[in-house]
Amino acid sequence: MRVIGTSPARPDAWEKVRGRPIYAGDLALAGMLHGRIMRSPYASARIVRIDTRAARALPGVIAVLTAHDVPRNEQRMELPGRMAEATAGAVLATQPVLAEDRVRFQGEPVVAIAATTPEIAAAAADLVEIDYEDLPGVYDPIAALAPDAPKVHDSGNLLRSWHLRAGDLAQGFARAAVVVENTYRTPFVDHVYMETESGIGWIDGEGVLTLRVSTQVLEHFRDVAVVLQIPHGRVRIEGAYLGGGFGGKEDVTVECLLGLLVWKTGRPVQLIFSREESFIGHGKRHPYVMRYRTGAARDGALVALEAELISDSGAYAALSPWVLLYSLVTSTGPYRIPNVTVDATTVYTNNPVASAYRCFGSIQTCLAYEGQMDALAAALAMDPLALREKNFLRKGDRLATGQVIECEPMLAETMRRAWAGLAERRPSRAPTRIGRAVAASFSPYGRMCWTRDSASAWIGMELDGTAVVRCAAPDVGGGQTSSLCAITAEVLGLELDHVIAVGRDSHFTPRAGTTTATRQLLMSGNAVLSAARELRRHLVGAAAALLEAAPADIELAGGHAFVRGAPDRGLSMASVVKGATGQGRPVQVLEKYDAPSAPTIDPATGQGKAFNDYTFGTHALEVEIDEETGRTRPTRLVSCFDAGRIIHRANAEGQLEGGAVQGLGYALMEEIALENGVSKNPHLADYKIPTSLDAPEIATVLLESGEGLGPFGAKGLGEPAMTPSIGAVANAVSNALGVRMTELPITSERVLAALRAKRA
């Protein structure tokens, strides 16, 4: 292959380095208004009175909207585009666009203002009188399950449970020579993308409400239409390059509020969330409490797992039931365990809403299952790598859900290569302790099978022999667009700069679904591959006629068509395209890719096929710990994954590096500090993320099994790249200390406390 697997410069790279792309918040229109959202300062309160008169009287204020101004004040928060019949017993996940009589979390939108300047909008906000009356709230998911706990919703605080049952737990534990039990805890964390939620909206000449927003999901146009009670086709969402998404721009962010302000004022409106608003306004990663009890036979074979997972959904359901399902399916880790009982529950509280965040519930479990593996190895006096290798899933094995792993996982090889990459162990010399460990992992790529996911792509040839790809796949910065171009160039034998992918637009590009769930390479990649192959058939047919040769003997390469073995007597692609049109052959094609589907899993037993396939990989990590301060410095990290097939090498390596560093932040320093549901650190001065100075030396190793379901056998890397990170950190620190670390973030102070507790 000429293009696939190489690292050509991305078309957007130079533009971004120069600061030139027009992000959603950068566009300005004549007569544009500035939106501002007033949010609840309280986590649980009744709205007694809202008086907007003084604000509306302020010159320059065009609209001050409350719940009563929203045609249908119910914002859907379900998987976009999912099949209606495939609810899997989900609750109806909705949230008011503007709170009416009650607020359930700090940051819940209450009033939307549009004014001629941002300053006037701010002054108007000061003039709106909102009287709140405290309501008792609940801030801990376990406390929320108590019968007398304050109810976040009338339906009660239990949002959703899933269960996994395999084998016979009692028999399994009866065979165990060792049993280890630990409780693991993770905090609320934020995505902290560079670009906060933003957008601009206007009504175009045909009366279509058009929103250019920073989103991973163009299909939220439907949600806006439902809120405004207008036909779906009257709302258009135009995507832009994103300054990061990581799942935080999967749910609706600015869309409904912006649409409402534009629709009500009839004027262009810009809405940009401040960093503080972003911190309190959008969905977080779910905190989990995970009680794990794992048994192994004397030879290390895993025999039983009993686990209880409780996640904090915050004030609304959002995607919590599905995030929890990912946790359920991955709760065993990438291991064969014959006897499994897992109960997973997600609970409403008056904490921030939790929803999608890179790895979508499959990362919290890695802290637990990989902590258990090292704990078992210690109990068995066995090498932790040997213990893993003995239990790793292999091709043909079954998950506890009964699903057969049909692709080669290559787990043992990812672990061996990652570990080898750490090189020689350095001795600990007081006061520095060295810790080293691995964490293996698996995360799905592509959506849950029952969603019947699909993506479409259109490719057309221009008369100059260049190709245009139309596919509504938002590029969140991971290089989604450049991968689609690379696939097209490969199949059509074009130079990469003769392929452009245009538009990410709900009206003008074929639907390709969300850039979430590590699905775009699988879904849009396959759709583009299919379209390119179909187009190739037409071009080859045209060239064969022109060259008077059999189609089977025609090759396309370097922007030319020629008979195999005679590249110097070829035709330019421009001539082929002209020839094809002259012969009445199509030079534009639209193709759709449908992911394999399966019925929903059994909610009582978890049995069934939840996902089509998984990406497997390992982190090996070395840390240095100052035993007098507890300061933990990751010094070397090796990330090894089976990519299936590398489409764009630099993009793939970038995913591995970025995922690793994002995970190190989660493991070592990040936490939304809440006091009765109110954030104490909604700003970057006190919510710290890793900088380049905090990142270790990172080596990436990419394997290619060729067994993925994506184009050319590719798997997805976006989310899986992060999954093993927290397990690796917790295990490496535990290795250095001789104490099992079970709670994130593993701060310097917690490390020091663990050392002291051990000495005492």
Place this chain on the structure above:
Amino acid sequence: MHPFRLLEPESLPEAIETLGRLDGESRLVAGGTALVAMIRLGLVKPDRLVSLHRVPGLNRIRVDGGSLELGAMATHADIERSRTVRDGWPLLAEAVHRVATPAIRTSGTIGGNLAYAEAASDPAPALLCLNAEARVLGPGGERAVPLARFFRGFYEAALEPGEIVTAVRVPPPPAGARGGYVKFTSRSAEDKPLVGVAALVVLDGAGRCVEARIGLGGSAPTPVRADRAERALRGEALTDAAARAAAEAAAGEADPLSDLMGSADYRREMIRVWARRLLIALRDGTALRDGTR
């Protein structure tokens, strides 16, 4: 962000006059790195900002009668790069170099840093060790405030309404002085210090402390000198045990707060660790890695 008017006086008398004339909420702004963030968060809502950027000469760095004089508008970047400072006051250059990030150091000023009176200041512990004084100008004239008396309380400097810090004067360090600054961050490398420890010692031929000064940041409501620790050291041989005892004294006299960076107990423990390590490193002339760089 609360709207404000920006006033830009072109001389110190004009600045004093402007501040005196204004009613309502007005604030002096230098580099703006702290104040603008506070306005954005709505913690202060000034109607007017009086900037000192147009006052000529306020960013000058010079030596006057053997003392270093830093104009209040000298930025951290100006100071850390100044040959004069690096040669004559290396402890100060080292501490200023540890402030935040290059972008912040290019905007933030030494006068602004001190007037903000933040406990977790990087330069303050070093300046305390160097016996610096602030030059303050107000409607009643000019006065000099030793830094040890400049920090009055939590985010509170000893400045009366209408007064401006115009300069920081730093006497020459004693002959043979060895100094160092440790910034310990507990989260990312780009953070305020959980604790900052500056020390300056002069050792005689027998290894005894002829002079010992220790300044602490993040260890009390304001930057402070660790008086008891210093007394414990003076006249004593700087042995490991003496360093340990001094560090213990410093931890004992510290009065730290608990916040999201760490608890008061952890801060106290970190003073104990870093004061000891710093004193021993100064004695041995070895470099000290504070774990974040």
